[in-house]
Amino acid sequence: MTDLPQPITDWFTSRGWAIHPHQQDMLDAAQSPSTLLIAPTGGGKTMAGFLPSLAELHTAPRDGLHTLYISPLKALAADIKRNLRTPVEEIGLDIRIEDRSGDTSYTQKRRQRAAPPHILLTTPESLALLLSYEDAPRIFAGLQRVIVDEIHALADSKRGVQLVLGLSRLQSLAPDLRRVGLSATVEDPKAIAAFLAHHPQPTKIINADPGPDPDITMLQTEEAPPWSGGGGRYAIPAVLEQVKQHNTTLIFHNTRAQAELFFHHLWLANEDKLPIGIHHGSLAREQRVKVEQAMVEGRLKAIVCTGSLDLGIDWGDVDLVIQIGAPKNVKRLVQRIGRANHRYNAPSKALLVPANRFEIVECKAALDAAKEHDLDGDPRGPGPRDVLCQHILACAAAGPFIAEELFNEVTTAGPYVNLSRADFDRCLDFCATGGYALRAYxxxxxxxxxxxxxxxxxxxxxxxxxxxxxxxxxxxxxxxRLKSRRGGAPLGEVEEGFAATLTQGDTFLIGGQIVRYEGLNEMTVEVTRRASDNPKIATFSGTKFATSTQLSQRILRIFQQNDWPDLPDHTSEWLKLQRKRSKLPEPGRLLIESFPQDDRHYTVIYGFAGRNAMQTLGLLLTQRMEQQGLEPLGFLSTDYATMIWSLQPVVNPASLFVLDNLREGLEDWLAGNAVMKRTFRASAIIAGLIDRMTRGQRKSGKQATFSSDILYDTLRKYDPDHLMLDITREEAMKGLIDFGRIEDMIARTHGAIDHLQLDRVTPLAAPLFLEMGRVPIKGAAEERLLVEEASALMAKAGLE
Amino acid sequence: MRSFGFCGAELIALGSGALLWPEQSLLVVSDLHLGKSERIARRSGQMLPPYENTETLTRLEADIDAHAPSNVLCLGDSFDDLNAGHALSDPVTEWLTRLMAGRVWTWIEGNHDPGPLELGGTHLAQQSVGALTFRHIADLDACTGEVSGHYHPKASLHSRGRTVTRPCFLYDNTRLILPAYGTYTGGLRSSSAQLQTLMQPDARAILTGASTVEIPMPRV
Structure with missing residues (x-):
């Protein structure tokens, strides 16, 4: 057992604290080349990460950078700096601690490069930037330890991939470097360990006591939830009641738009004027800071929020977490629940609020999974090559390199362990010449x-x-911004695409206010305050999470029960009726229902592949139906089903589900797809094909800049095998297109299709008729729309 | 395609962005910006897909094949800069020469390409044909019948929650502005201050694309 130096032990004692067992474990493992600590929130995780550094710097004082701390959030780094300085000062350690991010002043940054502190707290982006300077070898030469906080959040993103590439670089600059990862509870610690490791060296995993199980229940309301929709508005009185009974409540939503709508209606019902705030990523920074401040000072009873509050900062005395809408993903649910009650040994308390009847089943599945510690997670694919391209360019910016050496270095990073030399060379060639078949450069x-x-x-x-x-x-x-002569108060941001759909007089919700669109001034949306009841929905940031594979499977298993004593009566009656009239979907089979309604033929495919995949399936199937002359008119997708309506009935659905045909259809469809173009743009920026644009650049030079869509179209036409298109396809397959889950669905059901032809709509299908988001089958539609609208405008203007 | 009358001339706006004047057997295209990717690489090191010349000339050839004009007029900024013009690859130069063969070909100078190249054809600052005057940049003091390019105008139409934005022709009683024909070109909104100043209140926009619809010039 490694002892702490006496002054540090004394400090613990003076506080009346004893070090946690996992903190001791971390001390004991201090010499391990790579260590992953898995601990619940509030478990003194960060201190566990830093203790070995404090001990070493006390025992052997030295100059230069000793420990690098990396967190996904700037705010977290700043928070840690405050929390770490207190013990360091009280113990009387001579340790300089500084943070560095995009907000750090130029002078401060220069000074940090010239004379690095002992402990530097930073973000993955700032590290990548530091590594691209010529003096990186000097800055990092004596580095001993690197601590990656919230590594579970980074491991799922390109930011994390960039970070571990950075670690591989650091390891070459400082061969003695030891890596530490700090993680919340995750489904697969080994995967995170492999992500962190300096391959082929192993990572040691330390599990802290997870603490008592959380107390999670489903909110029972007198009124049954509606048949469809996602807002959870029906539950507002019950939610307000809960807010009253607790000190501070976090009310999580899955999307920003839903958070805005819920907040709006919550305030209309908030007769006691309970102080309740809203927090999400589209709000202006000033607004968010204000809410965060109020939160820390304990002035808020509740806060309506989205994923922007998912990560690590301690917001004070939260004693209840409410999740509105099915959580879609058990791991995220468990991590959100961890936000309640930061006292280590008390259970956190959480309430799930199903937004509609189907979500009752989904919430039940999530509750079961959370109780059984059955967390979900998608396997992480190979390291994305656009990030590798950026890394290669950044290395070149730092100084000359030998290809062989860089390849060997990159393949020590978890995501790139299996990277082939050929793939590496292709990325290198892209960085050098653009990688075009026509070698023009x-x-x-x-x-x-x-x-x-x-x-x-x-x-x-x-x-x-x-x-x-x-x-x-x-x-x-x-x-x-609010419109005013001197430039009004900033309210937040909306997507450019959303702004483009607004015409003067339209109302929408932002920051809990209804505002009226007045016009676009330069690059700012100008609005006025408006007291009306029916805002046009704020559709900004429409990312919707898809229900995870594990959760979908659990729902299917719940369907197989004979009876459902755990579910409310209205829900179990509904499922029984479905079983009587049709069938409930089964895990190993694919249920398809066909029935007539309103002079059309409806076909419902219960694929349970998650929203994105079901959307893609809808597009591909309607395309196949078009070819078969079934005259599809439109379709709609949810996490569990796709419903298609057509003029001709679907008689032989198996013929639609030939995987090769679907795959071929996918290729055609991808050509003009907006999702692909967006994916292409992101990868093209990361890989360095096109420059990131600053606000100022977007304001000026409009003629000179042209859309990346044009580049995508041109590449597809003239260089279809180009690396960037490869990367785009790979990204889209696992992201918004999610074709992988369609393939899984077909593999899972082995072509076992139950096709039921019925005379009327079934209980399970009925709620689909109320869902939003119908997709019309397009083609000639856009041109027809233009012609109609143009003649209307001309007529209005009194022309022709 | 859409026919419209302008200062006594019967003109046709093609969906491709080219202008056709059947009476004069004249095809006009503006702002081809040939050699753009080469210029960007030379200037900033960015290596965009080097296929825009191929794409632009493919479309131009299709328009020429379809309408067989005796006269072709390129309304300036045909080359992204003079160096780009000189640096055109041999296949591109040969392709252009083939297109020029047998027709009267006029290059109007633009701000990007203010001098002559070794390619054939006539190089002019501006040219008058019948009642119309062709120049690259609209002249605020010009009299009627001015046809120009330069601004790359585009316009948006909103309908049932969808917005369609396309390059467009703008015209009023005295002035016509062509959309950019080149593949790697962006656009300037018809609502921008410059275009609002140039065009009269009753100006109209013809959107490029399959339907070439005509609308009052969008002002906001």
């Missing part, structure tokens, strides 16, 4: 091999490479 190569070393052809391009570092690609957002 030999004169303008970005990086070039001279005397066996790759380097920038033009050293000045280092600046441009550094400006493009980072993997977060914002959708184009426009600021929203």
């Amino acid at each position: 030999d004169r303008y190569q970005r990086i070039i091999e001279r005397n066996g070393k790759w380097q920038l052809r033009d050293p000045r391009s280092a600046l441009q490479i550094r400006m493009n570092i980072g993997t977060i690609i914002d959708t184009e957002m426009l600021k929203v």
